[in-house]
Amino acid sequence: MDTIKAEIYDIIESAIQAAVAAAELTISEMPKIPFSPTKTPEHGDIATPIALGLAKQARMAPRKIAEIIVTHINLDAHPTIRQIDIAGAGFINIHLSDNYLYDTLQIIATMQEAYGTCDKGEAKQLQIEFVSANPTGPINIVSGRAAAVGDTLVNLLNAIGYNAMREYYVNDAGGQVDRLGESIDVRYRQALGEEGLEIPEGGYQGEYLREFGKTIADTDGDVYLQLETKERVAAFRDKAIAHILAQQKSSLERFGVEFDVWSSEKAIRESGKPEEIIELFRDKSYLYEAEGATWFRMTDFGDDKDCVVIRSNGEYTYFVPDAAYHRDKFDRGFTTVIDLLGPDHQGHISRLKNFVKALGLPDDWLEIFIIQWVNLVDAEGKRSDMSKRRGQFRTLDDLIDELAEAVGEQFAVDVARYFFLMRANNTHLDFNMELAVTHASENPVFYIQYAHARCCSIFEQGDEQGITPKPIEAVSLNQLTEPMEHELIRKLAEFPSTVLLSAETREAHRVVHYLHELAGIFHPYYNQHRVLDPADMKKTDARLILIQSVQRVLKNGLTLLGISAPTSM
């Protein structure tokens, strides 16, 4: 497609130059020629609104300009172009020859599972950090969404030639996990029969911690009561982190997400890097003392408020290990780092970016995206709060369990991933659990998977009838003359650019929509045209190649999304 575009670009450009040379067109400067996609086959394969763009400086009606340009194109010299039309306000519509269409099938047959990939990323090292949920409870649904998106983005970036990896930052140090230890301490002592205890301010109410505290009491009895409160809380904290982390890991694995690296905030804190950061900031005069605390001059970086980096009790705020952690990422050699943050980290973006700037790292080195809320919606359409602190959240495991009851374990993961991936990251996502379960079998993911299964089924049927696909070289592709066949091939040709765009804009949902559209052309085709026709083997052979290509692209696309491509349903 790219080579074709380059060729067309040259043709149009020289036509404009010829028109200018012939004094039919007056322009001051050679413009860049834009290409716009064609929505309908009548508009050809590639279109350009260049005549519209030239109208002003050429002082001429766009249609007239288009006509002039077209007269300077010698179609006989360019066999790739079958026909050129002028339409609408002055669009130049280019129809490519059928041979070009058939080239797409050739490319797919050659590249197979590599179709859709490219080497644009030049093997650069890239890291995406996502989920990074506090080790204070199970993976919830918002984190599940982040898991699906992050995992898929890594797939996409690898597909376009980057060397991307998945990283999880474990917040296993700091105030939050201390509150966790204190909360478990309360549950533990309650389990031992102590009365009148309450979860401390900022602690965790979740039911899973009550069970955890009870388990400790059941297995170890009251031995912990002999420890100093501080030691006991620390012991519970570490115990809980290890336990919860293992649980999070297995939930994510069940969801098909495996991280390459688990980084520890505790390790960062103990590495000495935070001290180096503070020293660096001090040297650069970014810090000052006030109200007993140490402040960072965030206002120097355009923020409206300074912020505390060392609290009056001498402890770092989370900014310091966080800055140190990003410094560490840079030292590990990543050319670009992408953080996917939860919606409650809104205010964190500009500050983190400013810290990165203060560290002297390149501006575009760090990209931050917010994965927006997932609202649980009940059957009446009422939204429910998912605050972890109040313990009213739904876990990723709950979700998959419920979906599994409706559609089975494998499809449950597929449905959940699809659901999370189908929307743009920055939009709020309403998740109606009841609807998701009762309508699980009507989920659009099956529409795509079914298309794949149907392709497989054709080959199975063919096998039974003794019809097997021939190598593409032995097939007359010009048997593919149906408009729907051309539409299918055109769609197949779009796959690589969709993957590229999706990866570069970090918007996985584009691939989802693409696959849905592809399936949306395939199903009607399947219904209207028979592939296996023993009476016309030439056509059958050509159609089998087409079906192989559709099957291949569906499979490649679903694989990128981490969704299975079943051979039968």
Place this chain on the structure above:
RNA sequence: GCGCCUAUAGCUCAAUUGGAUAGAGCAACGGACUUCUAAUCCGUAGGUUGCAGGUUCGACUCCUGCUAGGCGUGCCA
């Protein structure tokens, strides 16, 4: 108060980053299985793209100002 995000069909979302007649899926209604899987297909209906201006040959997209919702906002992470 300030900052960020969002607003598109009854509902949930798209729209290839400024291009042609704004598209899908649910939900509603009417049709199609003796033929490669009906988890499918065909058809009907559904719109002043939150409001008001502006830029442009051309705006859902960019700019300004409103309105509504969400999130954030100096010692939680």
